[in-house]
Amino acid sequence: MISLSHYLTVGAILFTLGLIGFLTRRNLIVMFLCAEMMLQGVAINFVAFSKHHGNMHGQVFTMFIIAVAACEAGIALALFLSLYRRKRTLDVSVWQDLREQGIDETVDTEPLLITPEEPDPVLPKAGHLPKRPLEETHV
Amino acid sequence: MRFAEAPLILLADTTENALNWTVLTPVVAGALAIWYLLPSPQKRPLFGGLIAGLVAFAGVAAFLFQGLGHTIPATIEAIIFFGFSGSAILFAGLMITNPNPARSGLCFAMVVLSTCGLFLLLAAPFLMAATIIIYAGAIIVTFLFVIMLSNQAGPSSADLRSREPVLAVGVGFILLATLLVGLQRVYDYRSVQAVIDESELLAKAEKTPAEYLTPRKDSDLGKQVDLTPKAKAYIATAKAALQKMKLAAPEQTGDSDLGWHASVKAAENAIADLERTPFKENDVESVREDTATIARCLTYLKNVREAGGVADDVTLSPYGEVKQVGDGPKKMPAANIAALGRVLFTDHLLAVELAGTLLLVATVGAIVIASGRREKSR
Numbered sequence: 001m002i003s004l005s006h007y008l009t010v011g012a013i014l015f016t017l018g019l020i021g022f023l024t025r026r027n028l029i030v031m032f033l034c035a036e037m038m039l040q041g042v043a044i045n046f047v048a049f050s051k052h053h054g055n056m057h058g059q060v061f062t063m064f065i066i067a068v069a070a071c072e073a074g075i076a077l078a079l080f081l082s083l084y085r086r087k088r089t090l091d092v093s094v095w096q097d098l099r100e101q102g103i104d105e106t107v108d109t110e111p112l113l114i115t116p117e118e119p120d121p122v123l124p125k126a127g128h129l130p131k132r133p134l135e136e137t138h139v
Numbered sequence: 140m141r142f143a144e145a146p147l148i149l150l151a152d153t154t155e156n157a158l159n160w161t162v163l164t165p166v167v168a169g170a171l172a173i174w175y176l177l178p179s180p181q182k183r184p185l186f187g188g189l190i191a192g193l194v195a196f197a198g199v200a201a202f203l204f205q206g207l208g209h210t211i212p213a214t215i216e217a218i219i220f221f222g223f224s225g226s227a228i229l230f231a232g233l234m235i236t237n238p239n240p241a242r243s244g245l246c247f248a249m250v251v252l253s254t255c256g257l258f259l260l261l262a263a264p265f266l267m268a269a270t271i272i273i274y275a276g277a278i279i280v281t282f283l284f285v286i287m288l289s290n291q292a293g294p295s296s297a298d299l300r301s302r303e304p305v306l307a308v309g310v311g312f313i314l315l316a317t318l319l320v321g322l323q324r325v326y327d328y329r330s331v332q333a334v335i336d337e338s339e340l341l342a343k344a345e346k347t348p349a350e351y352l353t354p355r356k357d358s359d360l361g362k363q364v365d366l367t368p369k370a371k372a373y374i375a376t377a378k379a380a381l382q383k384m385k386l387a388a389p390e391q392t393g394d395s396d397l398g399w400h401a402s403v404k405a406a407e408n409a410i411a412d413l414e415r416t417p418f419k420e421n422d423v424e425s426v427r428e429d430t431a432t433i434a435r436c437l438t439y440l441k442n443v444r445e446a447g448g449v450a451d452d453v454t455l456s457p458y459g460e461v462k463q464v465g466d467g468p469k470k471m472p473a474a475n476i477a478a479l480g481r482v483l484f485t486d487h488l489l490a491v492e493l494a495g496t497l498l499l500v501a502t503v504g505a506i507v508i509a510s511g512r513r514e515k516s517r
Contacts, residue, residue: 001209001214002211002216002217002260003207003209003445004326005207005325006207006211006220006224007257009202009207010228012315013228013315014228014250014254017231017232017311019310019314020235023302023306023311024177024303024304025178025301026300026301026302027240027243029244029282029285029286030235030240030298032282033243033244033247033282036247036274037234037250040254043258043266044254044257044258047258047261048261051261051263051469053469054471056458056460056482057487059263060482060483060487063479063483064490066266066270066273067494067498068494069274069278070501071498073277073281073282074501074505075501077509078505078508081509084285084288084289089295090297091295092297093297093302108300110180110181110300112180112299
């Protein structure tokens with residue numbers, strides 16, 4: 001039989017991975033998803049304890065977690081949109097003016113050796129032929 | 140512990156030392172794998188991270204099979220559990236290491252789906268459906284929408300870097316090691332079971348084995364007599380086992396002679412009695428009686444701990460429970476949604492109202508923040 005402690009282990013691992021992701025990643029949305037993953041780890045614990053004790057209270061707690069996560073998602077989405085409108089990026093580092101006094105600014109010193117991927121081709125407006133090299137035929 | 144013994148003790152599969160190999164393997168290999176695979180400006184070959192990740196996976200499986208002291212039979216339940224928890228952990232790792240936020244979002248959807256499988260295994264079908272609809276259906280889709288809206292120029296340089304990876308991975312995996320050691324300490328009953336087995340052997344034996352009994356010599360009369368090493372070891376392990384069971388005792392009704400506190404008291408008395416006289420007096424009847432008491436009480440305490448004691452001093456409605464018949468794992472109500480609804484609207488009515496208010500306030504707040512009317516009027 002799979003016992004309570006096995007589920008607690010899985011919940012602990014999910015929580016830890018979410019914590020690491022929240023601390024290291026710099027994209028606002030990925031940080032938010034990592035926080036949600038920590039909530040998932042906690043939810044597994046609650047439901048496992050609910051089964052362990054043979055009553056429904058753990059499941060009720062998980063329902064409230066879902067409700068609060070939904071509120072959080074709505075507010076966070078609205079905040080991200082308005083932040084994105086101001087700075088045109090989702091990187092949290094551009095908001096480091098809000099940091100505590102006396103803490104140094106973090107600057108990216110390591111050069112970026114990986115070239116970012118090529119952007120997707122942008123199609124012209126309808127009615128215009130896109131510029132393209134002349135086709136060569138070998139007849 | 141001498142320093143030379145340290146590596147051997149780290150490898151020994153005991154619960155006496157906190158950091159044994161079942162804890163160390165997943166934590167160290169997992170930390171290496173996550174640190175290696177996190178987005179970084181330097182291009183790292185994928186190979187090392189993959190190997191460390193595989194070792195970490197094997198370590199987690201070893202912890203689940205060996206470290207918690209429960210044998211897992213190859214049932215359908217075990218197969219489903221390992222499938223879902225394995226995919227949850229795998230996609231969680233992929234999610235935090237993938238530099239592309241859209242792929243991270245899709246990995247998070249997979250984590251949610253795997254978690255829902257675990258919910259189903261834990262007899263919570265309503266929560267499974269609700270989580271799929273709300274997380275995978277609503278939250279993921281809206282966030283993918285924002286990612287698509289904002290990342291039209293391709294991945295940015297911020298996604299290819301991570302902030303303080305060494306410190307963050309260190310902190311996270313130290314936390315994980317603490318949690319795993321705690322789980323092992325609390326839920327590994329192998330040491331208690333060993334004491335129970337030894338006590339039952341002693342209780343059933345016709346004659347107490349000679350290595351427990353202090354030999355009687357006429358010259359010892361009037362002197363302080365020590366116990367034999369075997370008897371000393373037995374009493375020490377019994378005391379340790381009882382101490383372990385006393386940690387975080389579930390509240391039980393204390394009126395019957397088999398209640399929690401009565402059992403603890405009886406076992407304590409029996410151990411003290413054995414330590415004081417019977418092993419020295421060669422009193423076989425007393426030894427058998429005391430060891431039988433220890434075995435019975437420890438078995439009872441262990442069963443209560445494994446089955447999950449119920450707090451009697453908390454007044455809650457009976458709607459969320461069914462009558463439990465016999466020992467073993469507790470049964471859940473068969474009509475999951477009906478029981479959940481009854482509990483929600485009896486015991487947790489105020490919380491339901493507050494959650495509704497919170498949702499309303501969040502909706503209003505989201506509309507106000509996202510509308511951007513203030514920016515236009517400026």
